[in-house]
Amino acid sequence: MSANPTAVANTGAPVLPDALGHFGIYGGRFVSETLMGPLEELQQAYERYLKDPDFHAELDYELKHFVGRPSPLYHAKRWSEKLGGAQIYLKREDLNHTGAHKVNNTVGQALLAYRMGKKRVIAETGAGQHGVASATIAARYGMECVVYMGSEDVKRQSINVYRMRLLGAEVVPVEAGSKTLKDALNEAMRDWVTNVDTTFYIIGTVAGPHPYPAMVRDFQAVIGRETREQSLEQFGRLPDVLVACVGGGSNAIGMFHPFLQDEGVRIIGVEAGGEGVASGHHAAPLAAGRPGVLHGNRTYLMEDENGQIIDTHSISAGLDYPGVGPEHAWLKDSGRAEYVTADDDEALAAFHTLTRTEGIMPALETAHALAHAAKLAPTMDRDQVIVVNLSGRGDKDIHTVAAREGIRF
Amino acid sequence: MSRIQTRFAQLHADNRRALIPFITAGDPNPEVTVALMHALVAGGADVIELGVPFSDPMADGPVIQRASERALKHGVTLGNVLDMVAEFRRDNSETPVILMGYLNPIEVMGYERFAMAGRSAGVDGALIVDMPPEEAGDFAELLRAHDMDQVFLLAPTTSDVRIKRICSTASGFIYYVSLKGVTGSDQLDLEDVAAHVAQIRACTQLPVGVGFGIKDADMAARVAAFSDAVVVGSALVERIAACGDEPERMTATASAFMQDLRTAMDAA
Numbered sequence: 001m002s003a004n005p006t007a008v009a010n011t012g013a014p015v016l017p018d019a020l021g022h023f024g025i026y027g028g029r030f031v032s033e034t035l036m037g038p039l040e041e042l043q044q045a046y047e048r049y050l051k052d053p054d055f056h057a058e059l060d061y062e063l064k065h066f067v068g069r070p071s072p073l074y075h076a077k078r079w080s081e082k083l084g085g086a087q088i089y090l091k092r093e094d095l096n097h098t099g100a101h102k103v104n105n106t107v108g109q110a111l112l113a114y115r116m117g118k119k120r121v122i123a124e125t126g127a128g129q130h131g132v133a134s135a136t137i138a139a140r141y142g143m144e145c146v147v148y149m150g151s152e153d154v155k156r157q158s159i160n161v162y163r164m165r166l167l168g169a170e171v172v173p174v175e176a177g178s179k180t181l182k183d184a185l186n187e188a189m190r191d192w193v194t195n196v197d198t199t200f201y202i203i204g205t206v207a208g209p210h211p212y213p214a215m216v217r218d219f220q221a222v223i224g225r226e227t228r229e230q231s232l233e234q235f236g237r238l239p240d241v242l243v244a245c246v247g248g249g250s251n252a253i254g255m256f257h258p259f260l261q262d263e264g265v266r267i268i269g270v271e272a273g274g275e276g277v278a279s280g281h282h283a284a285p286l287a288a289g290r291p292g293v294l295h296g297n298r299t300y301l302m303e304d305e306n307g308q309i310i311d312t313h314s315i316s317a318g319l320d321y322p323g324v325g326p327e328h329a330w331l332k333d334s335g336r337a338e339y340v341t342a343d344d345d346e347a348l349a350a351f352h353t354l355t356r357t358e359g360i361m362p363a364l365e366t367a368h369a370l371a372h373a374a375k376l377a378p379t380m381d382r383d384q385v386i387v388v389n390l391s392g393r394g395d396k397d398i399h400t401v402a403a404r405e406g407i408r409f
Numbered sequence: 410m411s412r413i414q415t416r417f418a419q420l421h422a423d424n425r426r427a428l429i430p431f432i433t434a435g436d437p438n439p440e441v442t443v444a445l446m447h448a449l450v451a452g453g454a455d456v457i458e459l460g461v462p463f464s465d466p467m468a469d470g471p472v473i474q475r476a477s478e479r480a481l482k483h484g485v486t487l488g489n490v491l492d493m494v495a496e497f498r499r500d501n502s503e504t505p506v507i508l509m510g511y512l513n514p515i516e517v518m519g520y521e522r523f524a525m526a527g528r529s530a531g532v533d534g535a536l537i538v539d540m541p542p543e544e545a546g547d548f549a550e551l552l553r554a555h556d557m558d559q560v561f562l563l564a565p566t567t568s569d570v571r572i573k574r575i576c577s578t579a580s581g582f583i584y585y586v587s588l589k590g591v592t593g594s595d596q597l598d599l600e601d602v603a604a605h606v607a608q609i610r611a612c613t614q615l616p617v618g619v620g621f622g623i624k625d626a627d628m629a630a631r632v633a634a635f636s637d638a639v640v641v642g643s644a645l646v647e648r649i650a651a652c653g654d655e656p657e658r659m660t661a662t663a664s665a666f667m668q669d670l671r672t673a674m675d676a677a
Contacts, residue, residue, distance in 0.1 A: 020543055030512060030539040032468040034586055037566035176474055177464060189467045194590040196566065293512045293539065294465060306486040307517035308464040 016327065021210020021297075024333065026326035029209040031296045035189075038196045043211040045116050050218075055111065062107045063222065066140065067097050069104075071223075073230035073387070079357045086240065086380035088373055090360070090390040091227050093251065100363065100392030101223060101251040102133040106202055108219035110137040113200035120144040120199045124188040126153055126181035126247070127318035127365065128160025129392055130204030135169035145169040148187040150180040153317050160396055178311045181321045185295055205248025206325030209296030213325050220254025227387055228258055235385060241266045241376065244389040245369040246339065247283065247319035249328045251391035257327075260336060269328060270372045272314035273341030283312035285324050286332050286339040294322070299329045315344040315400065316364035318392075342371035350374055351394060351401065363392035364400065412505040412533045413558060413581045416455055417616045417637065426633040426674055428453055429618060430667060431509065431642030432649065433460035433473060434490040435480030441656045443496045445649070448660035450504050452667025458536070458640060461490050461510030468538045470593035472643040476650070487514040487523070491530040498531035505533040507560060507581075512540045520548055524555040534558040534581045542575055553580060562586050563609060565601070576613035582638060583609055583617045590621065593643030597622040603635045626673035633674040641670060 021027045029039060049055040063069040072092045080088045093101035106123075113121055121143050125131030131147040138145030147164055151173040154161055164171050177183040185208075192201040206213045206220070231239055242259060244252035246269040259265045274282030282288065285300040292301040294309060302310050302322035314320045331337035342350070350370035355361045362370060366389070373388045380386070394401075402409065410418070420427050430449045434442050446457055462480035466473060487510075494506050508527070515523050515537065527535065534557050540548070542561060549559040558581030563572055566589065576583065587602045588594055602619060609617050619632045620640025629639045648666055652658040 028544050029541065030544050031541065032538045032564070032586075033541055033562035034468075034564035034566050034589055036541050036543075036571070037564070037568055040568075176471075177478075182465060186465050186467045190470070190591045193468070194594065196589055292516050295467070296539070298516075301513070303513065303517065305517070306488075307514035308481060309513070310464075 016330070017210060017214050021214065023327045023330035025291070026299050026329040027210060027213055027297050029296060030293045030298065031209045032193065034193050034196070035209070039209055039211070045112060046211055046215050049112060049115060055115070059108055059111055062111070063104065067103050067107060068095060069222065070226045071095050073227060073234060075234070076358050079354065080377065082357060083374060083377040085377040085382065086384040086386045087382065088377055089239070089385060089387045091223060091255065091387060093223060093389060093391050094360070094362065094393035098129070098133045098136050099395065100129040100133070101220060101254060101389070102130045102204060103136065104222055104254065105204065105216050105219040105250060106130070106133040106137045109200070109202045109215070110141055110143070113143070113202070114141055116200065118198060118200035120146070120195065121202050122146045122148065122188050122191050122199055123202045123204060124148045124181065124184040125204065126150070126184070126320055127316065128153070128157040128164070128396065129318060131164050131169070131171070132160055132167070134202050134204070135164040135167035138169060139167045146191065147171050148174050148184040148191070150174050150178070150184050152179040153181065153184070156317050156400065157396060159399070181317070182295070182309065205250040206253045206327060207248045207295055207297060207299065207323055213297065213327055216250050217253045217257055217327060220250050221257045223251065223254040223389060224256060224258035227255060231387070238262055238265050239385045239387040240380070241268060241386045243268045243270060243369045243373050243376070243386060245270050245319060245365050245391060246286070246324060246328060247272065247321050247365060248323070249325035251389050253325060253327055255389040256331070256337060267337040268372065269337055269339045270368045271339060271341045272316060272319035272368055273343035273346070274313040276343050277341055281313040282341065283314040283319050283321060284341045285322060286328060287341050291329065297326045299323050299326045300332070315347060315404070316368070316397070318363070318365040319368065340372055342368040346371040348401065348404065355394070360390070361394035362390055363394045364397045366391045411556060411558065412503065413456070416503070416505050417582065420455060426636065427455040427616070427618065427638035428667065428670055428674060429456045429458055429620070429638050429640040430454045430645050431458040431460060431640060432646060433462055433476035433480050434493055435462055435483050435485030436476040436646065437479045437650065439483050439485055439489060439493070441659055442493050444656060444660050445663050446497045447500065448664040449667055450501060452664035453671030454504070454667050456505045456507060456638070458507050458509045458642070459490065459494065461487055461508055461514060463511040463514060466511065468591055470591040470643060472593045472647050476646045487518055491526050491532065494532050495530040506531065507534040507536055508532055509536040510538065512537050520551055524551050524557065527557055528555040532557055534560050536560040536562070536584060538562070542578065549578065549580070560584055565589050565605060572609060573612050576609065576615070579613065579615060581615070583613060583615050584640065585609060585617055585619050587619050587621045587623070592621055594622045597628065599631055602632065606636050626669045629670045630673035630677040633677045639670070639674060
């Protein structure tokens with residue numbers, strides 16, 4: 001059950017990305033010359049270890065015994081009943097060690113870093129989930145870890161900041177620009193270009209320069225592969241609809257990718273609508289942005305009419321990003337996947353509903369996917385199936401939810 | 410011959426090295442940029458690198474990041490930057506001007522439109538930090554068709570094979586990034602830089618400039634001893650930023666700093 005990029009090739013469909021990391025016009029490697037060599041080195045190492053049975057054996061072992069995979073596919077019966085339509089199943093990535101899907105990728109990249117002889121890892125983080133996952137795996141392998149985090153996010157996610165520090169990571173607040181995830185990514189890139197000989201940059205989402213979008217996808221695709229098997233076991237066929245939230249888009253692509261060739265499976269990504277797409281205060285580049293170049297790849301971006309990246313807004317720090325993984329941009333244009341939005345209020349409502357109805361408190365990021373599933377399910381038949389990727393748990397968000405409701409601790 | 414070729418040929422004949430200052434257009438405000446460009450030339454600059462502000466300057470250190478932020482507070486756009494070059498050209502038809510920046514503002518303007526607008530403004534070249542040759546497609550040819558060069562970077566991490574490949578398609582001059590790091594870093598290893606410049610020279614007849622981390626006259630002189638051009642950015646931007654809101658002080662400071670660098674480089 002480990003990363004297998006040739007899976008698509010077996011179906012006769014084109015293997016994306018191409019050798020230079022392009023998904024159609026998207027993706028690529030838009031970085032300064034200093035990083036071109038290191039990215040080439042990373043790509044070669046990744047391709048080498050993809051074919052290495054020892055690497056896969058170790059990855060599988062870690063995913064099983066350290067992360068706790070496979071994660072359950074859970075039938076949310078009460079919620080489905082309440083909605084009165086399709087049956088909703090939840091892929092429980094929230095039950096992974098560290099509480100989100102992020103760790104699937106950090107384990108893979110850390111194993112790669114270790115084999116490449118890099119003793120220092122760096123990461124960017126928004127909500128802190130990827131930072132925690134990186135700090136965790138660095139502790140596990142005895143590596144030095146530095147996490148860059150926008151100073152706004154440091155304030156919003158103080159508990160995760162403390163978790164990272166407990167794990168031995170250095171958390172560096174980034175004061176530049178909008179002081180959020182995009183600025184953390186800029187700063188991590190600057191660290192990497194400076195310390196490239198000793199340092200491995202663990203990017204947390206399916207964005208960045210090639211090979212990151214493909215590599216992170218391959219490490220996250222375990223979600224979709226398990227979902228396929230579990231679907232066949234539990235209801236004897238593939239789901240009718242897959243739903244996942246999309247910030248950078250790693251949990252979504254991990255769920256979607258193994259189903260891309262299954263034409264009967266409808267694929268829906270849910271972006272953060274913030275205060276509503278019409279308000280301009282959102283983080284929905286696929287819904288309301290246009291193609292451009294940022295952070296090493298061409299993709300849909302939130303930008304002004306002069307090509308400057310604009311501030312985004314979402315109640316969830318993890319979706320508060322002006323770009324999106326290039327493969328999502330390609331899936332949107334090709335029509336294979338649909339992209340919709342859920343706004344802050346809808347996500348909050350879904351957060352409460354799932355918590356009260358199923359006893360599962362989802363991350364606010366995930367709540368966007370749940371909000372869309374709640375809209376969709378009543379329009380479908382009772383024998384149809386929606387699988388929602390429950391990408392993370394909500395403990396980290398209780399302060400945000402409380403503050404929104406005027407509650408102080 | 411292009412302005413860049415003419416300028417380097419003349420410097421070569423005089424056995425001098427090019428002094429290339431970098432400032433961010435619109436920093437600290439749009440009104441002072443053209444005056445600063447003239448002041449740089451008066452102080453001894455041979456080529457001007459004019460930074461196009463961008464919201465996410467991934468390859469830049471804190472000094473140039475802040476310069477970009479100051480310019481963007483004034484809403485400076487790529488179109489405004491081209492207007493500044495056109496204004497500069499009214500009084501200076503000889504000093505080459507190279508735009509340095511990131512790809513996205515050019516993507517939004519459109520490559521063809523940028524090429525046409527750049528030529529009519531009097532721009533001589535473009536150095537797009539996040540557009541390596543692999544992603545440039547025929548952009549370099551498009552620029553050349555409009556009398557501009559795409560200046561490519563080479564770095565300490567660039568392999569021999571890449572150096573040869575990039576040199577074979579480059580025009581204008583080669584810009585060697587002297588260290589692994591962002592602009593304005595503090596870790597220049599001159600012996601290592603000299604060795605790389607020699608290696609690049611073996612692959613191309615084009616002038617080789619060196620930038621990133623050159624902070625003062627002494628270092629400029631030492632780099633001038635083995636290169637064709639010295640680029641000074643953060644050290645200049647920092648000096649201008651220290652001048653408060655006084656345009657005359659800014660232009661005087663910029664000019665005086667150029668004279669320092671020029672004197673040291675010519676004595677080298």
